[in-house]
Amino acid sequence: MIDGIWSQVVGQPEAIAILRSAAAAAASIVDGSGSGSGMIHAWLFTGPPGSGRSVAARAFAGALECATGRGCGECPGCRTTITGTHADVRLVVPEGLSISVAEMRALVQTSARRPTGGRWQVVIIEDADRLTEGAANALLKCIEEPPERTVFLLCAPSDHPDDVPVTIRSRCRPVALRTPSATAIAEVLQLRDGIDADTARWAASVCGGHVGRARRLATDPAARDRRAAVLRIPLHLRRLSDVFECADDLVKTAEADATEVSERRDDAEKEALKTAMGYGGTGKGAAAASRGSAGAIKELEKRQKSRATRTQRDALDLALVDLAGFYRDVLVAGSRSTAVLTHPDHAADVAKAAGAWTPESTLRRLEAVLACREAIELNVKPRIAVEAMLTALYRG
Template sequence: MSRRGVWDVVVGQPEAVSVLGAAAEAAGLIVRGGTPAPGAMTHAWLFTGPPGSGRSSTARAFAAALQCLVTDDRPGCGECSGCHTTLAGTHADVRVVAPEGLSISVAEMRSLVQVSARRPTSGKWQVVIIADADRLTEGAANALLKAVEEPPERTVFLLCAPSSHPDDVSVTIRSRCRVVSLGTPRTAAIAEALRDEGIPAEQAEWAASVCGGHVGRARRLATDDQVRARRDAVLRIPLALKRAADIFTCADSLVQAAEADALTANEDRDEAERSALETAMGAGGTGKGTAAATRGAKGALKDLEKRQKSRATRTQRDSLDQALVDLAAFYRDVLVTKTGATAVLNHPDRSVDAHEASRVWTAESTLKRLEAVLACREALETNVKPRIAVEAMLTTLQRG
């Protein structure tokens, strides 16, 4: 870690780092029996910001600062065991909740609330990070609300949610949280962070310029050939839609790529989970009680398969949504080029294609295409089958 310690993982958010650093100092004072200034530290925080702004990374860095063992300097040294284990995800008193499917269930939240009520075992605080608080079901939100309303003395809740849908987190929970608003990191800040990770300067600057302000996306583009190839394939679609038959070819490409992403991302994990469950339920065993254990295992396996299917669906939708974000950004670039605006292009490496499209399409037809991409994203959010939504979008993209 550099001299910034745990805050190195927070890219381009100096205001947030300043606020959270002061709060961590106040938290340390509380642990030592002191009394910080009113409002300096609170038990519930809500991190909001656009996709890629680093909500979860910022929450984890703050958790590390809370658990930091350094007492004679600003918390968050990045060197002590408290910082290391928190950032690595192995600290006994820091729990991260991220939905594997499309939502966080009430059963999962009730279990978490029970654990959060305990005193810290090895750290200074019991910290609960909810990575996608906008995905809480109504029952899960109500279970969390009770804990936030009457928090244990040494427990801190860190909620993360996209600022694009603030109403997805109930107003009763939001009203009990201190909000930390994150912005889209600047290109220069992202490039600097990638260079610090050892990525060559040219590659880092390119990835930062085309990632749309999404730090994780920039990192994947800079280091993964398949991610770069997938982006190139998506951005070839607008000018490749010349005939009606191309609609179905491109739809196959988009949907199959998303399905492949879901399979690749989850295959090993699914198999490991199934094997572990079968072993726990006595698979392959002999003797008294084996038959009863086998019958019980069938129900448990069905529940596991249901969770894994939900996780695959979410992964597929996330992959497809990223492709749609890239497409929407391209049509936006065409409008920028068409109108002669001085705004920076989202895909500067595709400026030739944007100029070609702006020469052929009218501003009205370009806007219609952009609206079709946005409508497809909304359709997927309402559980329209991916192929139907994608084919409808591509029909508009082809006809204009």
């Protein structure tokens, strides 16, 4: 297993080799011991969902800030970068549906400063495909003429590469990640998270190559229950009424997940903002401060609503990915292929469906699931999209 900070990056030996070499070149620039050939100021990490794009970016950022230049994982630069507390490493995680131009302009302005205590000023942008046109243009200007000691690390899914403007992609060095193997995922679950071998192997085999999903399935009984409920749907659609019951369950579960994630955080954010704005105070000027805080609170609530919408969509999309995997497995079983199943623990249900459905009807069902994912991404109401999909699944 790879040591140091790179142990965080699962199943990506080729990418690690590239990043290690670049980190060494960056260290030679800071130390004045070399030309820094191989180190550039803008990187684009791409890969399928769950491949660890942001994890790889954080590990690279830690190596850039590492006192040894190798990513030892022990020095303050490495530790504070991984924990998210390094003063010169900024992480942009879009909580809503997009990254606004105002947010990007503020970030670009900050990134122009020299490092305060570290070796580099590092900006990590998760889901760079969510940049609005204005935000992309603001970032482009900074990437074209980057500050001397600033590095931009952009992350984007490889299934939608065109969502990152070509003007930005052409100025970044690409780092392509792949889906990690089940063996690599199981190993990291055991060594890093202390999960027993049987559970780790099971979670790794059913997570679809998504390291974070494997960890949730291995440690969270509720996540396992939600997955099991989704995979019961294909063989449960016996009557038209089942369509609406299953649609209601899917949407309500996604809404509940979004509420659970957002509720506590929303209240804490609102109270913190009110306190900062002097809301509820009794001293001189308190009334004016309270009136002035109303606009800021309204803006915060708008961002929170957008974040909740994204969280709900993500939870629903995860269920749809599991459904798509089931129908893919049915096609695999029906063709007598030796390909590995997405849901090996549901092989009996897959075999039953393969014996009952024609390949054509299975393919239509799979296409219905994929169409539902696309419809939700295009802002179709989730309930309408899900009911249309389940009706198609029922009809076959």
